[in-house]
Amino acid sequence: MRIDLHCHSTASDGTDAPGGLMAAAAAAGLGVVAITDHDTTAGWDAAAAAVPAGMTLVRGAELSGRWYGAGQSVGLHLLAYLFDPGHPPLVAELARVRRSRDVRAENVVALLNADGIDVGMDEIRGQAPGATVGRPHIARALVARGLVGSVNEAFAPEWLGRRYRLPKTDMDVLTAIGLVGAAGGVTVLAHPRAGSRGHIVPDALIAELAAAGLWGVEAGHVDHEPADQEHVRALARELGLRVTGSSDYHGENKTVRLGAFTTAPEVYEELAAAATGTPPLAG
Incomplete structure (x- = not known):
């Protein structure tokens, strides 16, 4: 079974509508696909209505996170899976981040x-x-x-x-991990060694996130070289974190294709068993 746990639709910055994403995932031979739009669950219902027979939908989101230390901060992305989308504190945080995106665009x-x-x-x-x-x-x-x-x-x-790049408001990552957990979901750190994006999440910070309840870390990713993937896997073993792989598909906005990297079936089964907020949806 091929499992891709990081995909975007037109509910954020992908080019496939949620229903189209489900069709594309089926055409790509995926058995499980996650919709993980940035800071929103707006695509969930449309994706759920279009799950093809034989495929399973994992509902999630990619949260804009930031760690704040003494005089510094580190931006990172947190994949949140199978949480309750109506959990009030999480709903409020997501709305705050989305408003900041609009202000940044203006x-x-x-x-x-x-x-x-x-x-x-x-x-x-x-x-x-x-x-x-x-x-x-x-x-x-x-x-x-x-x-x-x-x-x-x-x-x-x-x-x-650079010239027209402006920051947006992010969620405190430790708060985000706690909110997702309280909403019955699980969290996975996305592309922690994506140096091409201008940042690498330090190992010591990943250890701090693990201590705060982080469930897993994404190793297989288009922005990770083979050495990066092995580094993440070794760190995950040391910290007791699960390891995922995903495409980070954005449709025509990026060249990566669905299923470019995948998650092991046994890891997916653990993820589904750990969450209590929103169950996977089989077509």
Whole structure:
């Protein structure tokens, strides 16, 4: 059974609608697929209504987290699986982060406009119907205007990579782990050694997260070299964490395909058994 536990839809910054994601997962030969849009559960219902026969849906989200230490902070992403989407404290935190994404987009537009680049929020929101606006939606609006040739080009330093890059509000990662656990879910640290994204999560911090209740860590990922994957696996063994692998699929916004990396069936079974918030949904 092929299992992909990290996929995005148009509910955040993917290009496949939730139902289309289910169809694509079936076509890719997946037996289990997770929908993990950024800081939202907005795609859950549509995905659940479209699960093909013989496939299982894991409902989740990718949380924007940050660890705060003495005079420093580390940004990271936390995959949350099978939690209760109505748990009030978690709902409030997710809403706060989504609002910050909208504010960031408006501020990026103001910077672009100040430099004579006539891009508006209406056309950016047109790239994200029903979704919280993210940087990929701004990138697609720049492509549609002919200002850049591709989404990748839009993330170059002279564009969204540096000149027009602004921070957003994140969840305190220790708080996030606690909230997901209280909502009956389990947490997995996403792509901890994705150096191409500009950060590597220190091993000591992963140990702190494990002590706080982190359930697993993502080793198989397109942004992990083989040595990175082995490093993560060795650390997971040391800390007693489970190891997952996933595509981090975003449709046409990235080149990675569904099932590029997968999770072992026995790890998935442990994950499903550990969660009490929202069960996996079989088609």
